[in-house]
Amino acid sequence: MDLRNVAIIAHVDHGKTTLVDCLLKQSGTFRENQQVGERMMDSNDLEREKGITILAKCTSVVWKGTRVNIVDTPGHADFGAEVERILNMVDGVVVLVDASEGPLPQTKFVTGKALKLGLRPIVLINKVDRADQRAHAVHDEIFDLFAALDANDDQLDFPTLFASAKQGWAAATPEGPREDMGPLFDLIVRHVPPPKVEASGPFTMLATTLEANPYLGRLLTGRIQTGKARPNMQVKALTRDGKVLEQTKITKILAFRGLDRQPIEEAVAGDIIAIAGFENATVADTLCSVEVETPLPAQPIDPSTIAMTFCVNDGPLAGTEGDKVTSRMIRARLMREAEGNVAIRVKDTETTDAFEVSGRGELQLAVLIETMRREGFELCVGRPRVLYQVDAETGQRLEPIEEVVVDVDEAYSGIVVDKLSQRRAELQEMRPSGGGKQRLVFHAPSRGLIGYLGEFLTDTRGTGIMNRLFHGYAPHKGVIPQRHNGTLISMENGEAVAYALWNLEDRGPMMIHPGAKVYVGMIIGEHSRGNDLEVNPLRAKKLTNIRAAGRDENVNLVPPIQMTLEKAIAYIAEDELVEVTPKSVRLRKRHLDPHERKRAQKQAEVA
Numbered sequence: 001m002d003l004r005n006v007a008i009i010a011h012v013d014h015g016k017t018t019l020v021d022c023l024l025k026q027s028g029t030f031r032e033n034q035q036v037g038e039r040m041m042d043s044n045d046l047e048r049e050k051g052i053t054i055l056a057k058c059t060s061v062v063w064k065g066t067r068v069n070i071v072d073t074p075g076h077a078d079f080g081a082e083v084e085r086i087l088n089m090v091d092g093v094v095v096l097v098d099a100s101e102g103p104l105p106q107t108k109f110v111t112g113k114a115l116k117l118g119l120r121p122i123v124l125i126n127k128v129d130r131a132d133q134r135a136h137a138v139h140d141e142i143f144d145l146f147a148a149l150d151a152n153d154d155q156l157d158f159p160t161l162f163a164s165a166k167q168g169w170a171a172a173t174p175e176g177p178r179e180d181m182g183p184l185f186d187l188i189v190r191h192v193p194p195p196k197v198e199a200s201g202p203f204t205m206l207a208t209t210l211e212a213n214p215y216l217g218r219l220l221t222g223r224i225q226t227g228k229a230r231p232n233m234q235v236k237a238l239t240r241d242g243k244v245l246e247q248t249k250i251t252k253i254l255a256f257r258g259l260d261r262q263p264i265e266e267a268v269a270g271d272i273i274a275i276a277g278f279e280n281a282t283v284a285d286t287l288c289s290v291e292v293e294t295p296l297p298a299q300p301i302d303p304s305t306i307a308m309t310f311c312v313n314d315g316p317l318a319g320t321e322g323d324k325v326t327s328r329m330i331r332a333r334l335m336r337e338a339e340g341n342v343a344i345r346v347k348d349t350e351t352t353d354a355f356e357v358s359g360r361g362e363l364q365l366a367v368l369i370e371t372m373r374r375e376g377f378e379l380c381v382g383r384p385r386v387l388y389q390v391d392a393e394t395g396q397r398l399e400p401i402e403e404v405v406v407d408v409d410e411a412y413s414g415i416v417v418d419k420l421s422q423r424r425a426e427l428q429e430m431r432p433s434g435g436g437k438q439r440l441v442f443h444a445p446s447r448g449l450i451g452y453l454g455e456f457l458t459d460t461r462g463t464g465i466m467n468r469l470f471h472g473y474a475p476h477k478g479v480i481p482q483r484h485n486g487t488l489i490s491m492e493n494g495e496a497v498a499y500a501l502w503n504l505e506d507r508g509p510m511m512i513h514p515g516a517k518v519y520v521g522m523i524i525g526e527h528s529r530g531n532d533l534e535v536n537p538l539r540a541k542k543l544t545n546i547r548a549a550g551r552d553e554n555v556n557l558v559p560p561i562q563m564t565l566e567k568a569i570a571y572i573a574e575d576e577l578v579e580v581t582p583k584s585v586r587l588r589k590r591h592l593d594p595h596e597r598k599r600a601q602k603q604a605e606v607a
Contacts, residue, residue: 010096027061092192195270202289203227212340237281304358311354322378423448451570521592
């Protein structure tokens with residue numbers, strides 16, 4: 001059977017996963033009456049809720065006798081390293097762009113990688129059914145982008161289709177005919193070349209993605225470069241520099257058929273498969289026959305830029321809401337995550353109750369914490385901090401810098417520039433992007449962006465769009481101002497009383513409801529001043545036998561600040577922790593005892 005391997009490149013929310021759903025339905029992968037959900041490729045609950053693709057996924061459809069393997073790549077910068085390796089598995093790319101927003105940074109990042117690898121793009125301008133679509137202007141922007149990314153003449157002569165994945169059609173013009181996705185399937189078969197592989201010779205395959213399967217162990221997915229693979233065949237794994245990692249037997253080969261993975265007895269060069277049987281091999285390693293000595297060229301794995309401390313919940317409410325609370329359970333879960341996710345690194349610390357977890361961004365770590373709390377874990381996490389590097393020649397401290405692209409109404413561009421400048425960002429470009437909006441491009445230190453998203457959405461009344469991308473390392477940019485306000489800390493254990501919270505409202509906004517469980521050292525609100533203040537949220541109204549007019553008026557409370565996990569992680573200071581349980585997200589001081597807290601504060605000041 002003829003083979004075509006194609007990846008879909010798009011920015012977050014441009015309709016990539018919806019398009020893959022549509023291709024699956026129209027290729028006859030499902031029966032006419034089969035019940036299938038929406039956004040089937042986003043299999044993970046978190047992916048559906050956040051509307052992002054976190055893990056690269058592969059699917060396969062048959063169109064007029066040709067098998068088309070489609071890889072749906074992540075569109076968020078924190079998961080960008082997945083993308084680069086996936087491009088080595090495919091022979092063509094479909095660049096999917098929103099007909100209103102045009103090409104955004106993630107599109108630029110991944111497309112740049114694809115063009116460097118010599119892949120010829122197909123451009124699909126999606127959402128042309130939007131009222132504010134500007135399909136032809138976006139088409140010109142894509143051409144300019146490709147030219148800026150040094151595309152060759154062959155790549156600049158790209159075919160373009162206009163589509164609405166939601167309505168299920170693609171056509172050569174925005175006007176139609178609006179029938180089905182047939183034109184896109186035909187174009188992929190015609191424009192994407194068959195895999196450049198050798199059917200003869202010994203078996204070689206580059207491991208591109210990795211997952212930990214509870215039944216089969218490590219599953220390594222990639223495209224067979226040469227030869228054939230069969231179950232029970234003797235194979236070995238080579239590192240990027242040619243060292244032998246391990247020798248083993250293939251226990252199972254899984255091929256992608258529709259949304260399922262099915263075991264097969266033989267896989268041939270060019271097909272994308274998952275192999276079980278290896279214990280130590282990971283992404284960027286070459287899996288090959290025993291006689292092969294040279295590894296396949298591979299992209300190194302990107303460095304982690306952000307680290308957080310995960311520790312055991314030692315608060316008074318520990319174990320009341322979750323059933324996985326011990327350091328042994330937390331460590332085992334983190335090690336399992338690191339085994340199936342190459343972007344996550346886990347290190348033991350000096351104490352047995354805490355672990356340092358590093359990743360590519362706060363979103364990636366927030367996704368891990370959210371997944372763990374849904375599995376029944378209770379833990380405490382510290383403030384994210386950036387990982388520095390040292391320049392080997394000058395000995396200078398270097399910090400990670402990100403490219404930040406902001407689309408915002410002109411009225412709000414001033415406050416965005418002002419706030420990001422305070423966070424040591426440098427404005428690179430400022431231009432109108434149509435419809436009364438402006439596009440601002442900054443280079444900002446990663447540590448300056450921790451916790452900025454919530455502030456940005458408030459400043460732009462929820463209308464701004466901010467996209468981030470790892471840019472490189474640069475010398476330390478200097479001190480960045482942190483949170484100005486102190487916190488209100490509970491000095492009692494028990495349940496918060498409405499009357500007490502009402503009396504405390506003058507001190508600053510609350511973060512808890514009446515009836516919420518509180519304990520000594522727990523943060524219950526934000527102080528209106530710069531220092532921390534210990535307060536009593538349990539103080540009830542004194543009862544007397546005197547009844548005076550207006551004495552028993554109702555207590556009207558201002559609604560408390562809703563602290564989501566991402567907001568809490570960004571909010572806390574160095575001496576604070578977020579307590580995460582399956583039911584609650586609480587903020588607390590690292591040292592619950594007030595005397596210990598003062599002692600630690602004095603030590604920090606001396607240091």
